[in-house]
Amino acid sequence: MKGSPVDVTLDPDTAHPKLILSEDGKQVIFGDVWQDLAYNPERFDTCVSVLGKEGFSSGRFYYDVQVKGKTRWTIGVARESINRKGKITVSPENGYRTLWLRNGEYKALSGPSVPLSLREKPQKVGVFVDYEEGHVSFYIGNHT
Numbered sequence: 001m002k003g004s005p006v007d008v009t010l011d012p013d014t015a016h017p018k019l020i021l022s023e024d025g026k027q028v029i030f031g032d033v034w035q036d037l038a039y040n041p042e043r044f045d046t047c048v049s050v051l052g053k054e055g056f057s058s059g060r061f062y063y064d065v066q067v068k069g070k071t072r073w074t075i076g077v078a079r080e081s082i083n084r085k086g087k088i089t090v091s092p093e094n095g096y097r098t099l100w101l102r103n104g105e106y107k108a109l110s111g112p113s114v115p116l117s118l119r120e121k122p123q124k125v126g127v128f129v130d131y132e133e134g135h136v137s138f139y140i141g142n143h144t
Helices: none
Strands: 019-021 028-030 060-066 073-078 096-102 105-109 113-116 124-130 135-141
Touching: 073 124, 073 135
Parallel strands: none
Antiparallel strands: 019 028, 060 124, 073 096, 096 105, 105 113, 124 135
8 A cells, every 4th residue: 555644633623622632733632621612613623633734536555543542543535525513423324434443442433343353552543544545444552
């Protein structure tokens, strides 16, 4: 698989009010308080999520996300047209291709969720997208 590495910057205009982004937009943490942010139609209001600023409409690309020491996360790609208001069901039918960690369990959400058995806790997750073929692949890494 070949693709270009992309440098993803998180978009503060889409970030749920409990998410705190680093100044450079490269890191996010879940905060204890609801931030008083201006209304933005692009912002998630109930689903605790944030999107990358970059959008893609062609090609092959990949990016890595550091997850070492994290106890809960969701990583993947989403269509630009996804719903960001109210209750959201994260599924391919709704425009999401994701991998997640919840309650110590890893799952791929590719239709019905698929539990994953990993020998080690991942330190990073790679996401590879082939836009033309419509493929999204996840790679688990145990080296930083």
